[in-house]
Structures are given as structure tokens and as C-alpha cells.
Amino acid sequence: MAKTKTAPRARTRVAVLGAGSWGTTFAKILADSGADVMLWARRPELAREISEAKRNSDYLAGINLPISLRATSRLDLALAGAEQVYVSVPSQALRENLAAAQPHLHADATVVSLMKGVEKGTGLRMSEVVAEVLRIDPAQIAVISGPNLALEIAKEQPTAAVVSSTSLETAQAVAMVASNPYFRTFVNTDVIGTEFGGVLKNLIAVAIGIVDGVGYGENTKASIITRGLVEITDFAVAYGAAPETMSGLAGLGDLIATCQSPLSRNNTAGRLLGQGYSEADVVKQMNQTTEGLASVGPILELARAQGVEMPIVEQVRQVLAGTLDPRDLAPHLTTDTDEPQGERTIDDKTPGGGPLRRAFQRALHQLRHGGGSAPRDRS
Ligand SMILES: NC(=O)C1=CN([C@@H]2O[C@H](COP(=O)(O)OP(=O)(O)OC[C@H]3O[C@@H](n4cnc5c(N)ncnc54)[C@H](O)[C@@H]3O)[C@@H](O)[C@H]2O)C=CC1
Numbered sequence: 001m002a003k004t005k006t007a008p009r010a011r012t013r014v015a016v017l018g019a020g021s022w023g024t025t026f027a028k029i030l031a032d033s034g035a036d037v038m039l040w041a042r043r044p045e046l047a048r049e050i051s052e053a054k055r056n057s058d059y060l061a062g063i064n065l066p067i068s069l070r071a072t073s074r075l076d077l078a079l080a081g082a083e084q085v086y087v088s089v090p091s092q093a094l095r096e097n098l099a100a101a102q103p104h105l106h107a108d109a110t111v112v113s114l115m116k117g118v119e120k121g122t123g124l125r126m127s128e129v130v131a132e133v134l135r136i137d138p139a140q141i142a143v144i145s146g147p148n149l150a151l152e153i154a155k156e157q158p159t160a161a162v163v164s165s166t167s168l169e170t171a172q173a174v175a176m177v178a179s180n181p182y183f184r185t186f187v188n189t190d191v192i193g194t195e196f197g198g199v200l201k202n203l204i205a206v207a208i209g210i211v212d213g214v215g216y217g218e219n220t221k222a223s224i225i226t227r228g229l230v231e232i233t234d235f236a237v238a239y240g241a242a243p244e245t246m247s248g249l250a251g252l253g254d255l256i257a258t259c260q261s262p263l264s265r266n267n268t269a270g271r272l273l274g275q276g277y278s279e280a281d282v283v284k285q286m287n288q289t290t291e292g293l294a295s296v297g298p299i300l301e302l303a304r305a306q307g308v309e310m311p312i313v314e315q316v317r318q319v320l321a322g323t324l325d326p327r328d329l330a331p332h333l334t335t336d337t338d339e340p341q342g343e344r345t346i347d348d349k350t351p352g353g354g355p356l357r358r359a360f361q362r363a364l365h366q367l368r369h370g371g372g373s374a375p376r377d378r379s
């Protein structure tokens, strides 16, 4: 019997906007996953180096890029026929880049944010900026986040990430195109949690860098990471995230990677602050995007709006402003208000409330006001 020939599956045409360390690495992930990728670089000389030498010596020194990867400095060429558009520019530059891209974008294209920041001034998440500028169906928008230090992935070290969209179908379509033997993608529909996980871990990584720069050791760092996870979970849950997302790859996973690695720019910036450099000096020294520095202000404003306390992020703000000595940054286990302190002194795995937590708070309140002993950490 003659074998039926199956036609080879057409390669999905995708564009990646931004040829910095993550944009270039993601273009490699997509090309290695079998997609037909066009990478947009702002500078024509960088686009030429990527297309001709298959190198990006400014951002990914020593990495050989896939032969099939092409780059251009023309947005119209990058976007022509692209079914999926992955965006990896600094968060504060997203709006202007989207406005430039819009006339060349296919009406049905899926737009995928790879970014981990919020917009100053509006406090919007990147998917919200995409929705506001492009006015497309939310089902056309996805975000990708997780423990994804670019250089490790460019070296093809096995990594997992989360693709999130309010449409599971969209998340799955993106995950299909962005999966290969070294890059495994999981899907969810919790865009808020997935995005905030990436934004908030940067702030805790800056705090970790600061105490590292001061010379404090593992106890301090583990305390900050643990308390930081509670803090960022409280924040994200207050904005509608699922708590499980914060203990998954896009929350805890990314928090661990970013807080542990000297490859992290947020961690590095924090270390310089801890060594006594001012914010202005640090910004001058970092020649790559350091989202955490720009996110501190908007995140604290959003936290205030929901009544969420973020003592560690607040201390980072004070170090940046030069009003707190980096040596005084500590996992904030006490507060300076007269309020009952149950909310902040319970080491609770269910941030955001629950009957058990409320009962515990009542007991703590009684103890405190009835002259009993100090609250104990339950962990
Ligand atoms: N590098 C990493 O390991 C990862 C980065 N991300 C996120 O990806 C986003 C981009 O980060 P990276 O690629 O690392 O940054 P980068 O600093 O390496 O590259 C940024 C790119 O954006 C371009 N760009 C376009 N418009 C710009 C403008 N107006 N101002 C400045 N640059 C402009 C730059 O030319 C450059 O190619 C950030 O939100 C970051 O948090 C997410 C996961 C991993």
C-alpha cells in the first residue's frame, strides 16, 4: 500500500521587537522551536551583525545564533506577515515602540509581552499598555514570564516558563511556537499574577543585591526572599492574581533565579547600591535595562491604593532616595505603627486572608492588648 505523504507543517512567521539580551535570546528560542523569525533591532549595524555573522556581540557575547535567524532595523519588514509578535523593549519605551509598530501590525496578530515592568505615570502592566495602545481583543494578547536569565537560555540550559493569556487557546498557540528541547512552556490564564510575578521579583532582587553589597550573609538574604514572597503575593492577590501563580514559575521560580544570580541586572544594581553608589551612579554603570529601579515608585503607589504593605520594597525606595543607609535594610519583622501587628508578623502561606489567618490575627490582637507574650512565627 502506498504511503500517504503528509505535507510539512508551515513554519509560523513571527517577529521579535527588541534585539537586546532577552529579545535576541527569545528569537533564538523561537528559531530553535522551528518558527520563521525576523528580529527587529533599532540599530542597522546590529541588525546586520545578527543577520550576517549570526552574533549579537553587544548583548550576547560568545553565543552563536541560529542560521535561520534574520534581523532588520525596519519595522515594516520585521512585521510583514507576522502571526505572532513578541515584544522585548524596556517597559518605559513600550508605548512609543507600539505606536511605531501599529501601522505595520497584522490585525489578527497575537502580541506577546516578554517584559517585566510597569509603566511609570500610569502604573499599567505591559499587557495593559498593549491593550490600550493597540485596542485589540484581549484574546490576542499573551505574556511570558518565569525564571529566565537570558544568557543561561542562550547557552541552551534547560529552562521552563509560563505563557499566560485570558484565552487559553492563545496561550496554547504561543506555547506551541515557543517550545523546544531546552525551553519548556507551561500555560495559564492568570495574566495578572504572571505579569506581576515578573515585575515584583525584580524589587526583591534589588533588596537582595543591596544586602549582598553591604556584606550580609545567607540568613539575611533567605529572610528577605521569604518575607519578599509574602509581600509580593499579598500585592498580586490584592490585584486579582491567583496565589498559586505566585508560588509557581512566574512567582517563586523567578524570585529564586533573580535573587541568586549575578547575571541579574536588578541584583547587580542592588549590589552597587549596597556598596554605597547613588542611584544616579548605578544607572550610569548599568548599560542594560534594569526594570526594578523604574518599578519601585509605581508599585508602591499601586500598593497604597489597595492598602497593601510592602516594607521591603519601601526600604528599597528609601535606599534609592538616599534616606536609608543600606546597612539598615533588613527583613522587616516589626513595624513602627500602633496598629495590631498580626497581619505583618504572621509568616502565613495564605497571603490575603482566610479564616485561619483571621483567627490567628484575633488571637495575636488579644495577646498584644492583654499583655501576653510576643507573636510567634508559625513557620
Ligand atoms: N535579560 C533577561 O534575562 C530578561 C529580560 N526580561 C525583560 O525583557 C525586557 C527587555 O530586557 P532586555 O532585553 O534584557 O534589555 P536590554 O537592555 O538588553 O535590551 C533592550 C532593547 O530594547 C531596545 N529599545 C527599543 N526602544 C528603546 C528605547 N526607547 N530605549 C532603550 N532601548 C530601546 C534596545 O535597543 C535594546 O535592543 C525587560 O522588561 C526585562 O525585564 C525578561 C526575562 C529575562
Ligand SMILES: O=C(CO)COP(=O)(O)O
Pocket (backbone or CB within 6 Å): 116, 146, 147, 148, 149, 150, 202, 205, 254, 257, 258, 263, 264, 265, 266, 267, 289, 290, 291
Ligand atoms: O527576568 C529575569 C530573569 O527571569 C532577568 O532579570 P534581570 O532583569 O534582573 O536581569
